[in-house]
Amino acid sequence: MRRSSSIPQFLAVAVLLSAGAFVRCRLTEDGRMEEYRRRGHTWPAAWQPSTAGWQALMERRARQLEANPNTQEKWDGYIALMYSGLLTRNFTRLGFEKTRAPKELYQEVLRFVAKSIGNRGGGGASQQIPELRDEETAQYYSMDVPLPPAEEHPKKLIGVIKGGNRPTFARNHALTNRILEELKGMHEDWAKEELKKVISYGFRYYHNESQLLMHVDKVQDHVVSSIFHLDHSADSEPWPLLIEGFDGNLYEVTLEPGELLFYESAKCMHGRPRVFKGSWYTSVFTHYMPKDWPLSTEDAIFAIPESWRDVQDHAELGLPELRLVGTGFVEPCDGEYANWCSEAIPLGKGPQPSAPAEAQRKKSVAGAQERQRVIQEKWENGKFRMHEASEDPDLRGNPKRVLSYSEPDTPKAIQLSENQSGWIVFIGLMLIVALAARATKGNESKKGV
Template identity: 25%
Template sequence: MPAEKMKALGGKERAEEARIRAKNQQEESRERAMKRREEIQQKQRQARERGRTEAQVGDFVKHCEAQKNIAMVSWQKTFSELSDQMTAEDKKQEVLLGAQGQMALQKLFRPPTLHTMGYVRAGHVPKEIRQLLLSHLNKHRSRSFVAAFNPLLGNQRKAKALPLLPEWTKKGGFIDNLLRPILEKASGKKMELVEVGASLQIYEEGASLMQHVDSPETPITVAMPLEANGAGSSWHLQIGDPQGHKHRPIPLQPGQLLIYEGARLAHGRAGQLPHGDLTMAFAYYRPKANYEAKRIQRTLDQLLASHNAAQRGPSKPPPPKPRKKNEEFRKMDEL
């Protein structure tokens, strides 16, 4: 091959190599620019997420403090006043759990919403709900406080409350949308949420829960044990039979789900929790059609009045008095 042709060929190869190098450099430059843009966008997203998290924490802190204030106000009574409330509640439940009260309840709730026994083991708490609530419990347990006074729990202050975020507990919210299909499958009826318990209930050593029936406004209870330590795992709920005679313990381990007719059947826990603790979440439902809570309550009020017993359950506590911000709620932990 003549030298001129070889020289020309070498020049073309070098030119091609230079073109390829230039192209590769442009691609590398574009990739570096894209990577920088993605890093900047990621940092911006993280900053926005931190802002949202801080806002959520701030909202939760305020909500938690407001609920604590309400609970504190409910205890701002003399020992005699608290005892009178407990005596009135005890009298009311005595009437409702007696033969006449049980007969009236079985007639008023006929046919039963679930079945004759009035409770259903419904498998397990949806994984998404349990994971969310356990994470909330682990992160914010230190924010729990003595629950508002409730005659059913006694006056030993052995039950604590840990508020939940309001958007979790609303009708059509995260918890409702996961629980309602389970309840409708168990009952064969369309159901609507009355309320999700606004707080996790933490029973501690010495806690008690007297035998009682719930208000007709919350006829169906969904009970969700989340965590149990020590004797908390064997401090079972006891549910009475439809005649109100035999109360059988319903063993329920953390993560299992129990649905029961709390307004029809007596239920409670035997004695005091000897040691350990038990954390529960609750939701309350009623049938969407052909259910008249007010009519049922009027009939029960007449029965209670005939026995000189209080006609309604414990009233809601008055709004809290303003007080200085507690240091406990100033720390901005991550949600």
């Protein structure tokens, strides 16, 4: 009789071990600070790069976050600040650069733009609004598939895009994959880094009254990126991108059709806080990551200082208020940029550098122009270098750990990832098999007796 009671015991152990795979592993503040110190973090942080302008810009943002009274916004803001200002290294001098796209590739995408807006003339001449579906729906359905009823298709809102007219989206996997492949070499030349392909997505059509809040991209894999501006309607007003440079200045960059903007998207705060005026504006967004890229959101969590909950008075700081809306940053104020108060410098009209700095800048510009000449020559001769396809052609980010808030005044806990849960299930099952084998062996030996 005793031998039969062992089976329910094994089943009970199996249930407990399997349930452990779904138990949320919470990180206490004491545990987080222990890891903070083990990793050698200090506060104030040693922001990188070490330029005076970047140091001042990051310190300013840290003080703005200190004055934010909302605990959740402070926590999310500190995560973005830690990975953009501290943990992610810079690859270039300024953090962004504008250039032209390869001519043949641009002509190909223009043909698709003309087709998608129902005007084969293209070239910005059309004022017709593209007859496309919502971007969130188009994430799941290609253009040639009939759209199911609205209540049946999933939604995935992009929180940093604001305005009454949601963006529409024209999907062309073959063309975006070609963009991802052909532009890889240009991104590597710019960043001076061997890169791994992540994703190229588009074609996104912004519409009248759209806004793109200031933000930084996800640190897991959106590291070296570009905006490929394809075209805009003839009635469109200029819609510049604002982007922060490593010199500490905020720049205003206006892209013409066929131009590319390289930028370090997980590090440089960027957005289009000016309200767009026009029928449509379309671009493709392409992202790469260095090989063996080590950073994730978890690293930023362990870099947040112990004083992150402390609240300072806005009046004492003398700085604009900084709020978070989803993953977007907002400085509420009046004026042309209603969601960002900092004054922008049109690209190419920044403050005059010192004589030694100007000499170095001219040297860098000359080198960049020479690299651009060589690349252009390769394009024209059909010898633009191609790289072998990545073994992981469609890396859309690995969240690793999902963050969730446990209490209003404590930081977000860390939930086990699918990989971690899978290991727990595997180990649990191995233990069950071992225990069962042991029980079977014991029963057989008893039967032998």
